[in-house]
Amino acid sequence: MIYADNVVNITIVGPNARLRFDAIKEVTKEKEETKFQTEEALTLVLPVPALGKLAEILENLKQQIEQQQTEQQKQLAEESNKEKAKSKDKK
Numbered sequence: 001m002i003y004a005d006n007v008v009n010i011t012i013v014g015p016n017a018r019l020r021f022d023a024i025k026e027v028t029k030e031k032e033e034t035k036f037q038t039e040e041a042l043t044l045v046l047p048v049p050a051l052g053k054l055a056e057i058l059e060n061l062k063q064q065i066e067q068q069q070t071e072q073q074k075q076l077a078e079e080s081n082k083e084k085a086k087s088k089d090k091k
Contacts, residue, residue, distance in 0.1 A: 002021075002041055002042050003023060003041065004021035004022060004023050004041040004042055005022060005023050005024045005038070005041075006021065006022045006023075006038070007019060007020070007021055008020040008021065008022050008040075010051070012048060012051075015047060015048055016045050016046065016047060016048065017045070017046055017047070017048050017050075017051040018043055018044070018045050019043070019044045019045075019046075019051075020040065020042075020043050020044075021040070021041045021042045021043070021044070022038040022039065022040055022041055023038060023039060023040075023041040024036050024037070024038055025037045025038055025039045
């Protein structure tokens with residue numbers, strides 16, 4: 001397994017796409033500013049059509065995450081409304 005903190009860039013060279021990933025090597029704090037020293041973790045090379053498929057998969061994942069967040073917000077709002085109603089009933 002390879003761990004990466006960030007996608008640094010994606011470049012297309014001929015029929016292939018290169019995805020470069022970095023990992024945080026060291027964290028330093030100077031006054032109010034946090035600085036991250038990174039190192040290259042991985043360069044993944046794949047055919048451009050595979051990058052297109054990856055983009056589709058990521059878009060679907062993004063939509064799923066947004067749906068889950070919306071559902072969680074609705075649940076929290078419903079719970080909050082129930083608590084408010086209980087509070088009013090006690091008065």
